[in-house]
Amino acid sequence: MIAIPWSSEVDVVIAGAGGAGLEAAIEAALAGASVLVFEKQARLLESSTAISVGRISFACTEIQKQNGIEDSNDLMIRDIMETGHYKNDPELVQAYAANQLDTFRQLTNLGVRWSPTVSALAGMSVPRGHLTDPIDLIRILKRAVDVQKVPVLFQTPVTELITDQNGSVIGVSVLERSGLTSRVRARNGVVLASGGFARDAQRLTIIDARFSKVVATSGAGHHGDGLRMALGLGASTRDIEFVQPSFELHANGVTSDDILILYYQGGIIVNTLGKRFVNESISYKDIARVCLDQPRMMGFQIFDQTVFEKAVVAQQAAGQGSPMTLDAVKIRMLLSATTLSELEDKADIPSGALQQSIDRYNHFVTSGIDVDFGRQSLAGKYGSPQRIEKPPFYAFATIGHLLATYGGIAVDKEMQVLRNGSPIPGLYAAGEAIGGFHGASYHSGTAIGKALVFGRLAGGNAALHKH
Ligand SMILES: Cc1cc2nc3c(=O)[nH]c(=O)nc-3n(C[C@H](O)[C@H](O)[C@H](O)COP(=O)(O)OP(=O)(O)OC[C@H]3O[C@@H](n4cnc5c(N)ncnc54)[C@H](O)[C@@H]3O)c2cc1C
Missing domain, CATH: 3.90.700.10 (Succinate dehydrogenase/fumarate reductase flavoprotein, catalytic domain)
Incomplete structure (x- = not known):
């Protein structure tokens, strides 16, 4: 057998430097893994997270309490499931609820500042939309990644997933700025945090021909690369049929x-x-x-x-x-x-x-x-x-x-990508790249929320699961 020429080797490779990817990088590094992040765009501020409104759904926060709002994880779970017409994967909704407050506190400790008020938006029984400046948010996350000494390589898209003879994901191909393709080995796992597919006109037209007339406002890199690569390995999808403007x-x-x-x-x-x-x-x-x-x-x-x-x-x-x-x-x-x-x-x-x-x-x-x-x-x-x-x-x-596509790659509660109900070893996904969380509709503020909360889970789990 011919040995694959790896150009470099780390524990965890992450595709995408938006909310999910940066959070995954922080957690993977904190768990002791060596990490490399590849970003398709030239600048940090081109992700959906960076250009978003910055409203995030959290429950039981200090800010809600200061505003006299009583909330609970159970109420949040019920609201998200009800809004999603119960098409959501309950395990993902529970994983969000279980980890959201910790993520709110992590962000606050990193220096993210919040509006003193919270707003009531789609799907909420009580106000839980926490507003921040999304550009500050993404800069603060990048600073935390820098503190962990994790390199983020811009204008370097992940183009392919590399598997071994057992079908485990063991690395990626990337297109370097020089135009050359190189292969990077991921000893523990690859995290697809590459966003959604609002700019993949072909896939959208198959879902609904009228989408060709709808303006796409998502991050410039949202061409569904992660979804395409995961589908190439036979991954399952969730909620793609519920994509709506x-x-x-x-x-x-x-x-x-x-x-x-x-x-x-x-x-x-x-x-x-x-x-x-x-x-x-x-x-x-x-x-x-x-x-x-x-x-x-x-x-x-x-x-x-x-x-x-x-x-x-x-x-x-x-x-x-x-x-x-x-x-x-x-x-x-x-x-x-x-x-x-x-x-x-x-x-x-x-x-x-x-x-x-x-x-x-x-x-x-x-x-x-x-x-x-x-x-x-x-x-x-x-x-x-x-x-x-x-x-x-x-x-x-x-x-x-x-602005977002909401449906995508099927994952379990550890953010492992699923193929016919079983995890594809070594492959994780988080953020807008995944489906299953929102169900048939959308509870406000949970798109950035799921990027941050599930990004952390994906990074931490990828770091720990050695092949
Ligand atoms: C205008 C607007 C307003 C919004 N407002 C809100 C809001 O207030 N609240 C809310 O909850 N949600 C909101 N959303 C949705 C939300 O911002 C996104 O769903 C969420 O931020 C996605 O996070 P992510 O990390 O998955 O994707 P991103 O933050 O977009 O990060 C993905 C990154 O992956 C990169 N990438 C893509 N392909 C590759 C590849 N092959 N290799 C390497 N890198 C790649 C992309 O360039 C991008 O930088 C809004 C979206 C928009 C566009």
């Missing part, structure tokens, strides 16, 4: 600066004909799915001055930007008018249609029963709907965007 991006927008979610603060959503088409308290992923069937695949968030003022107060309390708030960028994108008929005119909604929808909605709020869509709360199970009646009135033209 998220309803929150301004119709002309491209980045997270253009995101607004004020229907969770009391706004409603109408289509371009001025008609409501959905229960606004459900997950923005479910709202986006319904919106794909609306004219121009677009809707308007409609709200009044009461909601506007609430959002400004939330912004001041949070101390930084958030989808719940109205900063200068978002205010510039708003249509506003002192009467609903003027707003109809500005938004090009048929005359009288918006007035009719709001009259009907206000009647539902007063009577306590939304006979059209069954809205009973503001977000998830939290808050009470309120009448829309105080001028001026506002409209924010909104579309769905693919």
